[in-house]
Amino acid sequence: MRDAYVVGAGQTDFGSFPDESYRSLFATAVDRTLASADGLCRGDVDEAVVGTLGVGGRQLGLSGPAVTEFAGLSVPTTRVENACAASGYAVRNAVQAVKSGMADVVLAGGYEVMTDASDDATKYWLGVSGETEWERLTGTTFAGTYAQMARAYLDEYDDATVDDLSRAAVKNHANASENPHAQLRFECSLDDATDAATVADPLTLYHCCPTTDGAAAVLVVSEDVAEDHSTLDAARVAGVGAASDRVGLFERDTYTAIPASERAAESAYEMADRGPDDVDFAEVHDCFAIAELLAYEDLGFCERGDAPALLRDGVTERDGRLPVNVSGGLKAKGHPIGATGAGQVAELWKQLTGRAGDRQLDGPEVGLAHNVGGSGGAAVVTILEGDADREGKR
Amino acid sequence: MRDAYVVGAGQTDFGSFPDESYRSLFATAVDRTLASADGLCRGDVDEAVVGTLGVGGRQLGLSGPAVTEFAGLSVPTTRVENACAASGYAVRNAVQAVKSGMADVVLAGGYEVMTDASDDATKYWLGVSGETEWERLTGTTFAGTYAQMARAYLDEYDDATVDDLSRAAVKNHANASENPHAQLRFECSLDDATDAATVADPLTLYHCCPTTDGAAAVLVVSEDVAEDHSTLDAARVAGVGAASDRVGLFERDTYTAIPASERAAESAYEMADRGPDDVDFAEVHDCFAIAELLAYEDLGFCERGDAPALLRDGVTERDGRLPVNVSGGLKAKGHPIGATGAGQVAELWKQLTGRAGDRQLDGPEVGLAHNVGGSGGAAVVTILEGDADREGKR
Numbered sequence: 001m002r003d004a005y006v007v008g009a010g011q012t013d014f015g016s017f018p019d020e021s022y023r024s025l026f027a028t029a030v031d032r033t034l035a036s037a038d039g040l041c042r043g044d045v046d047e048a049v050v051g052t053l054g055v056g057g058r059q060l061g062l063s064g065p066a067v068t069e070f071a072g073l074s075v076p077t078t079r080v081e082n083a084c085a086a087s088g089y090a091v092r093n094a095v096q097a098v099k100s101g102m103a104d105v106v107l108a109g110g111y112e113v114m115t116d117a118s119d120d121a122t123k124y125w126l127g128v129s130g131e132t133e134w135e136r137l138t139g140t141t142f143a144g145t146y147a148q149m150a151r152a153y154l155d156e157y158d159d160a161t162v163d164d165l166s167r168a169a170v171k172n173h174a175n176a177s178e179n180p181h182a183q184l185r186f187e188c189s190l191d192d193a194t195d196a197a198t199v200a201d202p203l204t205l206y207h208c209c210p211t212t213d214g215a216a217a218v219l220v221v222s223e224d225v226a227e228d229h230s231t232l233d234a235a236r237v238a239g240v241g242a243a244s245d246r247v248g249l250f251e252r253d254t255y256t257a258i259p260a261s262e263r264a265a266e267s268a269y270e271m272a273d274r275g276p277d278d279v280d281f282a283e284v285h286d287c288f289a290i291a292e293l294l295a296y297e298d299l300g301f302c303e304r305g306d307a308p309a310l311l312r313d314g315v316t317e318r319d320g321r322l323p324v325n326v327s328g329g330l331k332a333k334g335h336p337i338g339a340t341g342a343g344q345v346a347e348l349w350k351q352l353t354g355r356a357g358d359r360q361l362d363g364p365e366v367g368l369a370h371n372v373g374g375s376g377g378a379a380v381v382t383i384l385e386g387d388a389d390r391e392g393k394r
Numbered sequence: 395m396r397d398a399y400v401v402g403a404g405q406t407d408f409g410s411f412p413d414e415s416y417r418s419l420f421a422t423a424v425d426r427t428l429a430s431a432d433g434l435c436r437g438d439v440d441e442a443v444v445g446t447l448g449v450g451g452r453q454l455g456l457s458g459p460a461v462t463e464f465a466g467l468s469v470p471t472t473r474v475e476n477a478c479a480a481s482g483y484a485v486r487n488a489v490q491a492v493k494s495g496m497a498d499v500v501l502a503g504g505y506e507v508m509t510d511a512s513d514d515a516t517k518y519w520l521g522v523s524g525e526t527e528w529e530r531l532t533g534t535t536f537a538g539t540y541a542q543m544a545r546a547y548l549d550e551y552d553d554a555t556v557d558d559l560s561r562a563a564v565k566n567h568a569n570a571s572e573n574p575h576a577q578l579r580f581e582c583s584l585d586d587a588t589d590a591a592t593v594a595d596p597l598t599l600y601h602c603c604p605t606t607d608g609a610a611a612v613l614v615v616s617e618d619v620a621e622d623h624s625t626l627d628a629a630r631v632a633g634v635g636a637a638s639d640r641v642g643l644f645e646r647d648t649y650t651a652i653p654a655s656e657r658a659a660e661s662a663y664e665m666a667d668r669g670p671d672d673v674d675f676a677e678v679h680d681c682f683a684i685a686e687l688l689a690y691e692d693l694g695f696c697e698r699g700d701a702p703a704l705l706r707d708g709v710t711e712r713d714g715r716l717p718v719n720v721s722g723g724l725k726a727k728g729h730p731i732g733a734t735g736a737g738q739v740a741e742l743w744k745q746l747t748g749r750a751g752d753r754q755l756d757g758p759e760v761g762l763a764h765n766v767g768g769s770g771g772a773a774v775v776t777i778l779e780g781d782a783d784r785e786g787k788r
Contacts (some may be wrong), residue, residue, distance in 0.1 A: 065772050264470075
């Protein structure tokens with residue numbers, strides 16, 4: 001099994017872009033990704049994997065080729081869809097394509113245009129990733145689903161409070177204020193977050209990610225390509241794990257964990273021969289604040305019920321022992337469904353190769369990305385390792 | 395690059411099944427696939443790849459895990475969508491997963507429930523695989539798109555006639571009459587086909603595939619697994635090639651060829667170290683009769699303009715030199731979008747392992763499946779080789 005490396009990444013700003021199309025956004029992400037991979041060009045790309053949910057439905061079928069062709073990449077293109085984990089899975093497929101020997105250079109990316117779907121984005125287009133008969137058609141939105149998880153968590157752990165949810169939001173807003181690509185580049189206070197309007201009790205507006213347009217991509221290459229181009233900054237894909245589960249929250253045994261995340265992480269750690277203690281920083285799937293707390297526990301960053309303590313102690317702040325969502329996370333960087341997973345891996349690569357600008361961490365060596373589909377029907381975890389020699393390459 | 399093998403396949407009947415759901419159909423295909431792989435069981439499956447367009451939209455998001463979990467397969471599941479080529483690409487992804495070393499046993503399948511979407515199936519749900527702004531939203535259906543290709547073909551080749559289109563339909567109806575899984579199990583005459591009501595000139599009703607519910611799957615395994623289980627009937631995946639193109643027919647240079655099919659075939663032949671002359675039988679993407687003629691030429695079975703001669707001379711009949719669509723093809727076996735590609739590969743495996751019942755060919759060794767997305771925005775070609783020792787295994 002030959003190694004795969006990430007050697008480039010790019011994304012658009014995340015936000016509301018009424019003057020852009022899904023194709024122009026994806027093309028920008030591709031341009032930036034190729035520009036970041038010094039020594040490779042468009043013609044070197046063997047194939048592409050594109051993640052999108054297809055919010056708005058303007059190009060639901062062949063939505064992969066529709067964007068790669070526009071971006072000037074006339075290569076075999078597979079669209080994958082695993083709800084909000086679409087492009088996390090796209091990256092995994094790209095790793096498989098490279099490791100299979102059937103491709104040497106694979107572009108994995110994703111996109112979503114959501115702001116023009118307005119109210120329908122939450123009620124219908126996101127709802128389709130919930131269980132249809134008993135969730136979407138009964139009126140349950142994802143805010144409602146994650147609110148049930150938050151309520152269960154607060155019930156199960158007596159000392160957990162709504163303020164703990166707010167702490168995740170406050171941290172991620174602060175981080176986003178340093179990220180030029182982020183959608184919500186402003187800080188908020190604990191009181192702002194806790195006292196904001198209720199969206200689905202106990203979740204307030206500040207506990208929910210925004211509706212976002214955007215695109216992101218990474219370039220995954222074989223060991224040979226990484227070695228043949230001394231100009232490339234390569235981060236090794238040490239591990240990638242995925243897992244599925246019942247789509248409906250009500251179909252699962254627990255509301256206070258996401259079992260698919262646990263199993264995806266186990267699988268990624270095993271492949272990487274690493275454990276949670278080896279992780280220097282992480283991008284986790286905080287579509288709602290409770291999701292970040294569950295992620296800490298599902299990924300093994302702490303014991304069950306201890307996520308609030310990690311937040312209170314500042315462990316996951318940018319200057320903490322284990323920075324989480326330095327990009328701002330889904331909460332404040334934004335959550336353009338199909339682009340999110342690739343955007344997380346792009347952030348890992350930027351941090352590991354010293355390209356993260358004002359939010360650059362101090363020499364991290366191992367980064368983890370965690371991407372969830374729906375309320376936990378799918379999850380994928382990717383672990384990247386920086387190249388110890390990289391200083392010499394720049 | 396280790397070899398991958400198909401060692402099992404199964405499908406539901408194709409037709410209209412108002413008492414079934416997308417999940418129950420897929421579960422039946424999985425059950426039959428596992429039952430056909432003597433020596434492997436549900437617990438041996440490492441991951442799954444599921445193709446569906448999502449016609450009807452009942453479970454658009456996480457539509458992969460939604461069916462695998464229901465089928466008792468709680469494994470990492472990726473949904474792929476490349477319009478009508480969805481599960482042809484799912485098979486390709488399964489091959490990559492096995493060759494990558496990240497999985498040993500991968501189930502690749504697909505499903506679609508279309509008959510309850512009625513009129514919307516053609517106008518909206520299939521339309522989404524056409525180009526949105528200039529095809530779907532201006533009222534062009536796929537019958538209209540392929541009619542333009544048929545008209546262009548009849549204009550370009552003076553001796554080609556509407557009867558030549560009908561010949562493909564007559565052949566495939568005759569073949570379907572021997573296939574217990576087929577939707578349209580009745581023969582038709584040349585006059586029936588040519589004189590039937592016009593759907594989109596020059597295409598008549600008999601030149602168009604039906605609207606279909608159904609599911610199909612195949613089991614792809616590593617060389618080690620194939621060798622370790624002497625009870626398995628293995629067909630080697632000799633080659634698999636894919637290509638993308640502009641989604642809109644009007645965006646491409648030719649109306650009388652599908653360039654993505656040509657490029658996918660070239661790639662598959664190269665990987666298999668085979669050429670068109672090595673192919674003993676094929677399942678090709680005849681969503682409309684003209685598509686079968688173009689396939690003959692795109693796949694190299696004859697020169698440009700010579701497809702009508704192949705049909706007139708009976709070359710591609712079941713008892714001809716190169717039988718095509720012995721299953722009945724999309725035309726008469728049926729075309730449940732997401733299930734079609736996997737169903738084609740299932741047919742190859744059945745023929746190569748002597749399981750094709752009344753339609754069994756005489757000892758074929760090399761089979762080719764050709765699956766197209768939309769009007770040619772994507773294509774995938776898979777070449778399977780039978781195991782010369784297989785007689786000894788049964």
